[in-house]
Amino acid sequence: MASDFSVTxxxxxxxxxxxxxxxxxLSRIIExxxxxxxxxADANSAYLVPDQIKNRVILPPGERYKTxxxxxxxxxxxxxxxxxxxxVMIALxxxxxxxxxxxxxxxxxxxxxxxxxxxxxxxxxxxxxxGKTAIDFEGGKNLIGTFYPAEKVLVAPQTLDSLxxxxxxxxxxxxxxxxxxxxxxxxxxxxxxxxDRILSRDRGTLxxxxxxxxxxxxxxxxxxxxxxxxxRQALNLGHTFAHALESIETFGISHxxxxxxGVSRAVACSYAKGLVDDEFVHKADGLLxxxxxxxxxxxxxxxxxxxxxAVGKDKKRASGSVRFVLLEGFGxxxxxxxxxxxxxxxVVQGA
Amino acid sequence: MASDFSVTxxxxxxxxxxxxxxxxxLSRIIExxxxxxxxxADANSAYLVPDQIKNRVILPPGERYKTxxxxxxxxxxxxxxxxxxxxVMIALxxxxxxxxxxxxxxxxxxxxxxxxxxxxxxxxxxxxxxGKTAIDFEGGKNLIGTFYPAEKVLVAPQTLDSLxxxxxxxxxxxxxxxxxxxxxxxxxxxxxxxxDRILSRDRGTLxxxxxxxxxxxxxxxxxxxxxxxxxRQALNLGHTFAHALESIETFGISHxxxxxxGVSRAVACSYAKGLVDDEFVHKADGLLxxxxxxxxxxxxxxxxxxxxxAVGKDKKRASGSVRFVLLEGFGxxxxxxxxxxxxxxxVVQGA
Numbered sequence: 122m123a124s125d126f127s128v129t130x131x132x133x134x135x136x137x138x139x140x141x142x143x144x145x146x147l148s149r150i151i152e153x154x155x156x157x158x159x160x161x162a163d164a165n166s167a168y169l170v171p172d173q174i175k176n177r178v179i180l181p182p183g184e185r186y187k188t189x190x191x192x193x194x195x196x197x198x199x200x201x202x203x204x205x206x207x208x209v210m211i212a213l214x215x216x217x218x219x220x221x222x223x224x225x226x227x228x229x230x231x232x233x234x235x236x237x238x239x240x241x242x243x244x245x246x247x248x249x250x251x252g253k254t255a256i257d258f259e260g261g262k263n264l265i266g267t268f269y270p271a272e273k274v275l276v277a278p279q280t281l282d283s284l285x286x287x288x289x290x291x292x293x294x295x296x297x298x299x300x301x302x303x304x305x306x307x308x309x310x311x312x313x314x315x316x317d318r319i320l321s322r323d324r325g326t327l328x329x330x331x332x333x334x335x336x337x338x339x340x341x342x343x344x345x346x347x348x349x350x351x352x353r354q355a356l357n358l359g360h361t362f363a364h365a366l367e368s369i370e371t372f373g374i375s376h377x378x379x380x381x382x383g384v385s386r387a388v389a390c391s392y393a394k395g396l397v398d399d400e401f402v403h404k405a406d407g408l409l410x411x412x413x414x415x416x417x418x419x420x421x422x423x424x425x426x427x428x429x430x431a432v433g434k435d436k437k438r439a440s441g442s443v444r445f446v447l448l449e450g451f452g453x454x455x456x457x458x459x460x461x462x463x464x465x466x467x468v469v470q471g472a
Numbered sequence: 473m474a475s476d477f478s479v480t481x482x483x484x485x486x487x488x489x490x491x492x493x494x495x496x497x498l499s500r501i502i503e504x505x506x507x508x509x510x511x512x513a514d515a516n517s518a519y520l521v522p523d524q525i526k527n528r529v530i531l532p533p534g535e536r537y538k539t540x541x542x543x544x545x546x547x548x549x550x551x552x553x554x555x556x557x558x559x560v561m562i563a564l565x566x567x568x569x570x571x572x573x574x575x576x577x578x579x580x581x582x583x584x585x586x587x588x589x590x591x592x593x594x595x596x597x598x599x600x601x602x603g604k605t606a607i608d609f610e611g612g613k614n615l616i617g618t619f620y621p622a623e624k625v626l627v628a629p630q631t632l633d634s635l636x637x638x639x640x641x642x643x644x645x646x647x648x649x650x651x652x653x654x655x656x657x658x659x660x661x662x663x664x665x666x667x668d669r670i671l672s673r674d675r676g677t678l679x680x681x682x683x684x685x686x687x688x689x690x691x692x693x694x695x696x697x698x699x700x701x702x703x704r705q706a707l708n709l710g711h712t713f714a715h716a717l718e719s720i721e722t723f724g725i726s727h728x729x730x731x732x733x734g735v736s737r738a739v740a741c742s743y744a745k746g747l748v749d750d751e752f753v754h755k756a757d758g759l760l761x762x763x764x765x766x767x768x769x770x771x772x773x774x775x776x777x778x779x780x781x782a783v784g785k786d787k788k789r790a791s792g793s794v795r796f797v798l799l800e801g802f803g804x805x806x807x808x809x810x811x812x813x814x815x816x817x818x819v820v821q822g823a
Contacts, residue, residue: 189540189544193540193609196609196615196616197610200610200612200615227618228616228617228618229615229616230615230617231604231605231606231614231617231618231619231698231699232618232619232698253582254582255582258544258547259548259551261551263582264547264551264580264581265547265579265580266579266581266582267578267579267582267583267618268582268583347582347583348582
């Protein structure tokens with residue numbers, strides 16, 4: 122197993138990231154918890170819940186249940202199970218389960234203890250680390266939430282064995298993104314040289330990849346835990362393009378696939394602005410293609426208005442204009458506005 | 473006006489406490505805010521809202537509206553008014569309005585800016601400082617909430633001119649409590665020597681009293697912002713007795729009156745345990761009586777079972793047993809369990 126490590130976040134609180142080799146390890150950790158425990162899963166992850174856990178909430182799966190009603194179910198169950206401020210809530214599932222449970226833990230009696238056990242690759246490398254909690258509200262994704270780091274994140278790579286291929290590829294999109302945010306190119310080299318083993322989900326290789334990817338994320342959030350200094354935003358590399366694509370894709374596109382495409386657009390944009398050279402573009406596009414991502418995807422001209430309107434919606438998060446995450450090289454993100462004409466030339470068919 | 477001061481709370485965030493002499497000052501401060509502003513008041517405080525504020529939510533007054541629905545109204549209005557993470561929510565009202573608005577600000581896009589303008593004495597000396605936010609849930613008071621200090625608390629003493637006498641006396645109960653939590657006896661001496669002016673609400677005297685009282689509270693919360701070290705709990709002096717009394721009082725008793733009674737019971741309990749001498753009891757009871765509080769109130773024997781059950785409910789907040797805040801002298805709180813028999817002898821008629 123990769124080494125455990127800890128990440129110091131908001132208010133000096135540390136999140137301990139540990140790799141566990143089986144659900145038995147989870148049972149042992151739960152037995153070691155003082156006081157009452159409440160476990161939250163969804164219908165997809167319920168089969169992993171250890172038998173000994175009597176206090177459990179099983180949520181319906183899916184983003185559309187990422188609502189206040191889910192938080193109320195959890196808080197209500199916590200009351201029934203007599204949880205106190207020093208009791209533990211445990212989330213076992215993907216990003217939706219982890220985000221909802223973490224929000225509930227941050228709100229219950231103004232904060233109880235929290236352990237996250239992510240069961241999807243996307244959640245392992247993205248949602249579980251960094252303290253962001255959320256529910257959706259009035260159509261706005263993650264509009265209501267808190268910053269509340271888990272005390273432990275338990276990564277159980279074997280849960281990835283049964284993950285559907287589409288979800289696995291989706292999670293890899295975020296891993297690839299991290300490769301470009303790391304200055305030492307260690308993750309890039311790893312992804313470049315171990316593609317086959319990663320795609321075949323070799324356990325040992327995955328553990329190493331997860332460790333490298335999480336360390337990149339940790340290096341950004343440690344310097345800017347509440348996203349107030351313009352550092353943590355770098356983790357949104359590719360996301361302004363990706364969110365706009367996701368919002369106009371009527372038939373749905375997985376998040377990681379949109380992110381991989383968005384990263385390629387951000388790299389192209391960085392090149393157009395003279396921030397990186399051909400060689401960097403070649404390396405970036407090469408890695409994305411190696412993993413099978415379709416970076417040649419383009420938006421139909423008639424959808425351009427919808428696309429740029431969706432880009433504008435990111436505006437609501439800050440009073441100023443939209444700032445894209447661009448790159449000046451490996452591990453050198455910069456935040457910059459991008460003119461609409463340039464965006465158009467990068468995303469529209471035949472532009 | 474008393475000097476402004478700032479209190480450093482959670483995560484190094486400071487709350488600036490300022491005294492303002494009129495609502496015109498509030499208008500000037502709001503004009504100075506960058507970006508959009510949303511103001512929240514209730515039907516009681518709505519008349520104080522400056523005309524220039526177009527984005528406003530007026531909540532129905534009262535504890536029974538301290539619910540998630542109120543938070544949703546505020547978040548929804550914030551979206552309509554295009555508030556961003558760097559925009560400001562302002563609460564203008566008593567404890568309920570401040571608690572709900574502060575919770576909403578902590579949740580909106582994971583936290584926007586927050587200014588509190590308390591309009592009741594209780595809220596000025598208690599709810600506005602310290603970062604506790606809350607709504608009630610399934611009958612549990614303040615069961616859902618966060619720690620989210622306001623960036624500014626604007627204290628406008630002239631709003632106290634029109635406060636109903638019962639609410640004024642209720643707020644004074646918390647001020648008196650602070651007198652016993654301060655080691656230098658400055659607040660005690662002030663309350664002792666200025667009783668007439670305080671009861672007649674002399675503006676200058678009130679400003680001084682508010683400053684002294686807030687400094688006592690600040691000294692506890694600065695050392696233990698999230699109530700995790702057993703220091704901030706001292707601010708609950710008298711509250712275990714008070715909450716139990718409030719919960720069995722079918723006809724309602726105001727919070728401050730219950731707190732003043734609870735402080736006298738905590739002092740009596742401290743005496744019974746040999747922690748303080750007669751002189752301290754004499755000074756404490758003397759001050760409470762001077763302000764007209766009925767510290768001789770006792771619980772009918774047939775209500776004892778309900779009373780002690782209510783004491784037990786405080787248990788739910790921590791896995792262990794109920795710990796009362798007792799005193800070893802001015803500014804010397806200690807947390808200690810108290811045997812039921814002793815509690816009974818202190819609160820029951822003829823016991």
